[in-house]
Amino acid sequence: MRVRIDPAWALVTPALLAIGVFFFLPVVAALGLSFTDFDVYAVGDLARLRVVGLANYCHLLADARFWTALRNTAYFVFVGGPLSVTVSLGVALLVEARLVRLKGLFRTVFLLPVVTTLVAVAVVWRFLYQPRFGLLNHLLGLVHVGPIDWLGDPRWAMPAIILLAVWKNFGFNMLIFVAGLQGIPAQLDEAARLDGAGAWQRLRRVTLPMLAPTFVFVAVITLIGYFQLFAEPYVMTQGGPGDSTLSVALLMYEEGFRWWNMGAGSAIAFVLFGIVLALTVLQLRLRRGDLRLATSGSGGAR
Amino acid sequence: MTAPRHLALGVLLLVAVPACRRDARPALRFWALGREGEVVAQLLPEFERRHPGLRVRVQQIPWSAAHEKLLTAFVGGAMPDVLQVGNTWLPELVALGALEPLDERLARSAAMRTADYFPGILAANLIDGVTYGVPWYVDTRLLFYRTDLLAAAGLARPPPTWAGWVAAMVRMQAAAGPGSWAILLPAREWEPLVILGLQWGADLLRDDARYGDFRSPAFRAAFTFYLEFFRRGLAPPGETAVANVYQDFARGAFSVYLTGPWNLGEFARRLPAAARDRWSTAPLPSPDGEYPGASLAGGASLVIARGSRRQNDAWALVEYLAEPAQQARFYQLTGDLPARQSAWRAAALPDDPRAGAFWLQLQHVRSTPKIPEWERIASAIAHYGEAAIRGDMGIDGALEALDRDVDGVLAKRRWLLERAGG
Numbered sequence: 187m188r189v190r191i192d193p194a195w196a197l198v199t200p201a202l203l204a205i206g207v208f209f210f211l212p213v214v215a216a217l218g219l220s221f222t223d224f225d226v227y228a229v230g231d232l233a234r235l236r237v238v239g240l241a242n243y244c245h246l247l248a249d250a251r252f253w254t255a256l257r258n259t260a261y262f263v264f265v266g267g268p269l270s271v272t273v274s275l276g277v278a279l280l281v282e283a284r285l286v287r288l289k290g291l292f293r294t295v296f297l298l299p300v301v302t303t304l305v306a307v308a309v310v311w312r313f314l315y316q317p318r319f320g321l322l323n324h325l326l327g328l329v330h331v332g333p334i335d336w337l338g339d340p341r342w343a344m345p346a347i348i349l350l351a352v353w354k355n356f357g358f359n360m361l362i363f364v365a366g367l368q369g370i371p372a373q374l375d376e377a378a379r380l381d382g383a384g385a386w387q388r389l390r391r392v393t394l395p396m397l398a399p400t401f402v403f404v405a406v407i408t409l410i411g412y413f414q415l416f417a418e419p420y421v422m423t424q425g426g427p428g429d430s431t432l433s434v435a436l437l438m439y440e441e442g443f444r445w446w447n448m449g450a451g452s453a454i455a456f457v458l459f460g461i462v463l464a465l466t467v468l469q470l471r472l473r474r475g476d477l478r479l480a481t482s483g484s485g486g487a488r
Numbered sequence: 489m490t491a492p493r494h495l496a497l498g499v500l501l502l503v504a505v506p507a508c509r510r511d512a513r514p515a516l517r518f519w520a521l522g523r524e525g526e527v528v529a530q531l532l533p534e535f536e537r538r539h540p541g542l543r544v545r546v547q548q549i550p551w552s553a554a555h556e557k558l559l560t561a562f563v564g565g566a567m568p569d570v571l572q573v574g575n576t577w578l579p580e581l582v583a584l585g586a587l588e589p590l591d592e593r594l595a596r597s598a599a600m601r602t603a604d605y606f607p608g609i610l611a612a613n614l615i616d617g618v619t620y621g622v623p624w625y626v627d628t629r630l631l632f633y634r635t636d637l638l639a640a641a642g643l644a645r646p647p648p649t650w651a652g653w654v655a656a657m658v659r660m661q662a663a664a665g666p667g668s669w670a671i672l673l674p675a676r677e678w679e680p681l682v683i684l685g686l687q688w689g690a691d692l693l694r695d696d697a698r699y700g701d702f703r704s705p706a707f708r709a710a711f712t713f714y715l716e717f718f719r720r721g722l723a724p725p726g727e728t729a730v731a732n733v734y735q736d737f738a739r740g741a742f743s744v745y746l747t748g749p750w751n752l753g754e755f756a757r758r759l760p761a762a763a764r765d766r767w768s769t770a771p772l773p774s775p776d777g778e779y780p781g782a783s784l785a786g787g788a789s790l791v792i793a794r795g796s797r798r799q800n801d802a803w804a805l806v807e808y809l810a811e812p813a814q815q816a817r818f819y820q821l822t823g824d825l826p827a828r829q830s831a832w833r834a835a836a837l838p839d840d841p842r843a844g845a846f847w848l849q850l851q852h853v854r855s856t857p858k859i860p861e862w863e864r865i866a867s868a869i870a871h872y873g874e875a876a877i878r879g880d881m882g883i884d885g886a887l888e889a890l891d892r893d894v895d896g897v898l899a900k901r902r903w904l905l906e907r908a909g910g
Binding site: 223225226227229230231234236245316317318319335338339340426427428429443444445446 | 555556559562563580583584585586676726729731860863864871874875878880896900903904
């Protein structure tokens with residue numbers, strides 16, 4: 187009997203091969219590495235490689251710097267994330283407001299930080315944050331606040347990074363919110379208006395519930411993206427001062443590429459992966475509940 | 489009608505292009521770092537003139553990316569023939585088996601005279617008794633200071649001993665006026681603290697570098713002395729207190745700076761005109777009577793990759809760059825201090841008031857422990873040094889944590905030593 191192969195395989199095989207070679211293989215290799223003490227010695231001579239089982243993970247959990255990094259990352263995600271989403275939503279609502287002219291121009295301007303190279307942005311922001319001559323402290327000085335040593339004070343370094351990250355990233359989420367807003371039929375808003383709903387009520391009862399699916403997407407993407415905090419502290423503070431902006435991804439980079447401890451670095455990568463996966467699943471669960479509530483709630487109001 | 493003609497042209501190209509390539513030997517690949525990488529190309533036409541048929545292709549690599557790129561190149565089998573490395577990287581590259589031993593070539597070479605090098609710097613290129621690098625330029629740390637503020641403080645000369653150091657800083661701070669610091673000891677760098685430790689006789693590591701030895705009385709004393717500058721408000725506790733080193737030095741925001749030879753050029757170029765003649769350099773104070781105190785045997789070396797198939801050509805390039813005349817020229821182009829003492833004399837450097845202090849200091853330099861883990865240990869030293877400066881940790885707490893971290897870093901080394909021993 188001849189086996190018939192579905193011709194679809196011919197079409198997807200190249201893509202599957204590419205994904206297999208360039209994605210799954212490295213992931214599996216990294217998982218394997220995370221159970222070894224692969225380091226500079228092992229690069230020189232593989233006989234100096236030891237399989238250490240879960241030792242990398244145990245060391246990591248016992249490492250005070252890892253917990254510092256995790257705490258910093260959580261700070262960044264749970265303060266910076268909501269802030270970023272709120273700003274994006276607010277700007278999207280403003281840009282899409284009926285009275286606004288030149289919508290295209292505003293959208294482009296707000297998207298500019300997203301498409302600008304972070305390194306260039308960081309140079310400018312370092313000037314803004316400069317404690318004595320920086321613009322930010324100058325403005326604060328006008329209202330008799332400060333001066334704040336933004337990047338030099340462990341208490342202010344993370345807020346400074348969050349401010350930069352929110353400014354740098356809000357444009358992308360704004361664009362998604364704009365798309366979501368444009369997908370809401372104008373009749374709903376008009377109907378609510380005829381029913382005598384004010385601007386705030388229309389926002390809360392019509393716009394936001396209709397945006398819920400967009401919200402879920404934005405929240406998940408932001409959570410994942412923010413957990414991978416790397417470039418901002420890498421460029422601005424190198425994790426300092428006193429590890430106050432050290433993130434998990436930065437710690438991973440240090441282990442892997444600065445010290446070339448690929449085993450320990452891979453272990454951090456998988457711990458970070460586990461955390462992000464767990465939180466994403468949790469978030470989706472919660473939101474699904476939310477969505478159901480939102481739709482049944484609005485159904486009940488009709 | 490035109491098809492055959494195109495075909496003929498194509499065939500001609502196919503034949504001709506590889507043929508053109510074949511008659512010239514591939515260029516010797518040379519990786520140079522940072523500013524040196526930009527400038528060294530100016531030395532090479534002379535080399536290529538002397539060695540017809542030999543071409544050198546320089547690839548310039550920024551310092552910040554160099555270490556990572558080197559390791560990646562080694563793993564990927566893409567090492568160049570000759571490369572410039574910081575001499576503290578040598579132990580790691582030797583552990584990888586990436587470098588060619590140079591002792592035989594050095595002994596045979598007519599152009600090289602090892603006695604011409606600063607002994608401490610040459611020793612830094614020796615790993616377990618084998619020479620792997622030829623010093624290219626040297627680097628150490630000493631004091632840059634404001635001559636006018638020193639005079640205003642009523643001091644005849646920079647302090648020669650630790651005992652007078654703190655007192656001199658207090659007087660200079662008073663002379664510079666309120667809102668100023670006496671000395672800039674970059675809090676994030678490990679060098680100042682390690683220098684003080686080495687001066688006080690600390691070994692840093694113990695038992696053949698199996699464990700950290702930072703709780704030793706010697707290192708503890710050096711650490712206490714180091715923190716004294718910060719506790720008494722003589723040194724700024726963080727990086728951001730100083731906005732621009734050059735402007736702040738000219739303003740008198742700090743009057744002494746523990747730094748290296750690259751600032752000879754930077755100070756000359758970047759200080760405002762008013763401050764141009766108001767600074768000089770001095771070797772480091774010592775904890776005992778023996779002036780000057782020791783500093784670090786830093787610098788960059790030229791090495792040859794073990795995997796290179798053109799080691800003779802590579803050696804010719806190393807020999808050429810090590811010639812006193814080329815060293816002197818390189819100094820003029822970069823301001824990097826030559827590794828050969830005859831090149832110093834040729835450029836009249838020992839008599840230069842500012843470079844002269846380096847001449848003196850370079851006779852008293854020591855290497856940090858020559859093990860692959862050193863960079864990581866150094867980074868841990870800076871980390872706990874900074875924590876103690878901030879007051880987040882006490883002296884003993886910081887040293888205990890440092891020893892614990894360093895013991896962890898050295899675990900693999902202990903295993904390797906035991907395996908080799910038994």
